Amino acid sequence: MLGGAGREETLKMTQPKRYNTFSDELKRRFGCKVQRISVDAGFTCPNRDGSLDSEGCIFCGGHGSGSYGIRRDLAVAAQLEDGKEVMRRKYRASKFIAYFQAYSNTYAEVRRLREMFNEALSVPDVAGLIVATRPDCLPDDVLDYLRELSCQTYLWLELGIQSMYNRSLKLLNRRHDHSCSVDAAQRAGSRGLRVCAHVILGLSGETREEMLAMAGELNRLGVDGVKLHLLHVMKGTRLAEMYRRGEVEVMGRDDYAGLVCDFLELLDPRILIHRLTGDGGHDNLIAPLWSLKKFEVLNLIDAEMERRGTSQGIRFSP
DSSP states (O other), X not given: OOOOOSTTTOOOTXXXXXXXXXXXXXXXXXXXXXXXXXXXXXXXXXXXXXXXOSSXXXXXXXXXXXXXXXXXXXXXXXXXXXXXXXXXXXXOOSEEEEEEOSSOTTOSOHHHHHXXXXXXXXXXTEEEEEEEEOGGGOOHHHHHHHHHHHTTSEEEEEEEEEOSOHHHHHHTTOOSOHHHHHHHHHHHHHTTOEEEEEEEESOTTOOHHHHHHHHHHHHHHTOSEEEEEEOOEETTSHHHHHHHTTSOOOOOHHXXXXXXXXXXXXXXXXXXXXXXXXXXXTTTEEEOGGGGOHHHHHHHHHHXXXXXXXXXXXXXXX
């Protein structure tokens, strides 16, 4: 059983973590509060434009996975200016990272990428970029450009690995296999790019042992960061239809928190933790509804790590 999340057992969010957080890395690097601002540059994806498919991944909605609340009616610079005001009021942030999140943000010619990324970096107090993409959208000329850009600014490449199991990738309708993810991670790493891998926990058909084996695979690939997502069901997705038909299930809160703690124990302690649970907006989330209470979930993970007396990498074997 997990430790309870009551007042006496819940850890304060300001208490030092037992894992290597991305937020602490930003504070060390920039010496101030830094917040990510999601932007939509109008990219699409080979899984939607007909190159591979036209329906997309089963978890991806009409505006791209995880990209809710973006002002798509604005240009990139204007989206960032709009986001800066919100982040200053809400978090008292001083600097910002432009997060190209919606769809596949390397799925274009280098000329267009250069235009979009330069526009973002021209905005005052934007100190770097995060570029999210698919493993099959990273030709060598794009990676070479990102290496060039990384010499000029703080840059992360987010790579949607999701799972190391091809049967799970087929379930998700990813239209690429794991060898494609391995190749992309290795080619990016060989250029010195910081790579953050996205992984989904709780996929139907994966055992707990298989999910935990993903930690070892991330260690082997030498990624620099990880975003863990629980499988969550959003409106307007093919996954929502499958969920209603009873074809997929979602994890319970305690099971997910315990799994994350086990995963962290196996993960190389140098890997930065960018996220430990998915974000689903109140208006769009179907299940699991417990994930809406993000800080309760994070506090539960922290409390369980504290109860165990454990930390990231305690079971890591180089």
